[in-house]
Amino acid sequence: MDLLILVIQCFVITLAVTGGFAYLTLFERRLLARFQNRVGPNRAGPNGVLQPIADAVKLFFKEDIIPSRADKWVYLVAPAMAVIPALIIWAVIPFGCLNVNWDYAACFSASGAGLHNILQIADIDVGALYLLAVTSIGVYGITLAGWASNSKYSMLGSIRSSAQLISYELALGCAVLSVVMTYGTLNTRLIVLQQGGLWGVVPQLLGFVLFLVASTAEVVRAPFDLVEAEQEIAGGYNTEYGSMKFALFFMAEYIKLIAVSAIAVTFFFGGWRFPGLETLGRGVTELAGPVAGALVVGLVSLGAFLLKVVFFLFLSVWVRASWPRMRYDRLMTFGWKWLLPLGLLNIVYTAVVFVLVPGQATASLVLCGMGIITLALTAGLSRSARPAGIVTAAKASGD
């Protein structure tokens, strides 16, 4: 019975994130169009709601090609290796708390006694580490695709991606580590549970900023998308892929984007919690019995979680519409000389403040203040010279 529930859970979540991916593409295209003062795809169905289906059908009927000089097996395996991490990363993320033992209160107890939450697949003790582990094997799909295609543009794209992902993984790990230090656990359910008062973004403001930047780089989104810079390397690692194999890469990228948004919500924005959820659960239980109480808490928490995720997706589209792509050397400098030291500094802050300052709330506020000061200082230090100054230098050198 438990095994059957597990299989159904996995099935539902896979379908849900795949469907989420399809509509995220529409969401992004419509929003980008609005940002650029265009209309965007609005022909297929009302407001373009059938556009993702049309795209999928188009991709299915395209010719499936394997380049003659490609390394056939690796070429075929690469799309799968890109998609699998993007799907299995969802196993430890709690989407909400729908306790099928019909007791809403179990959702809010740290011991988790009597809790059978069907909105989280695996409640494991090393959840945060699992997320990092799966993110770290996500690089193989891109790397192998570029190598196996046997084309120089693909190869350049995949070399760029390996270097980028290895560099930004460290900053990402540091940000996650400081969250783990704040809550003293690696379990995602307990991390969410402890954000009942202050959300994680308050003690870990610096950590959140680092996570946001590093995770954007990990999912190779703009402004860190030089892995697939069309102008320079003709699309990068997926140049030689067509039809559904290309669609799989596309899918992996967007599902990873949804996944890192969900992780950001889980670690920094209270996961499925919001103020008053417990009161709501108690009220409905007294009015309409425990089954209704658990159901309402489950659905409302799921809704709150999805709303927060959509906010992060919007942010990502907004960033893509606003920022130009970074240059490769600046990307590396930014990752190694700014993000990684800041991540290490944040770990030191977290450790020192939680030992020296008594009380979780006070310590959180102190950490928040230190985060703001550090960010302001960093922004001041990293300011580059004005373009006017550079022009003068060029004139002085005589060219």
Next chain:
Amino acid sequence: MDLILFIITSVIALFGAGAMLITRNAVHSALFLLLNFGAIAVLFLLLQSPFLFTIQLTVYAGAIMVLFLFVVMLLGAERVEDMPDRLAWSRPLAMALGLALLAVAGVVALRTPPVAVPDSAQAAGFGEPAELGALLFTRYLLPFEITGVILLVAVIGVVVLNQRGMKR
């Protein structure tokens, strides 16, 4: 159930290791080694140790193998094996040492009394990150510090070599 999973996983692990030795293409070798690491990670999971499972994935599959692949791809060295060996004695020596290691491992495995795998009820608290960390900082502090120093030496070595390259 556990036994079936164990047999399947170990067959995959052995297949990965064997195929890694036999393939001529360095990238294929790296991929088979990756398969082997993945199977070993699952074996840790079967031994009720999810912490080691994630560490195995992060460190070996996620970091070390990616660096391997990166270097092989960057140097275009995937076909170096086709060239004749410059060190003629290295292959027989490696074989002899490998066999010796296998023999030692076999002897140790045969002489150790069998240990029962803890089931999930017994294993509560076993191999948890908190317990592991506490052990590292109390009972195994000296080995832990020595490992840290060795890694530091490697880092310094990298910096020194890199600086020498920049002067030329």
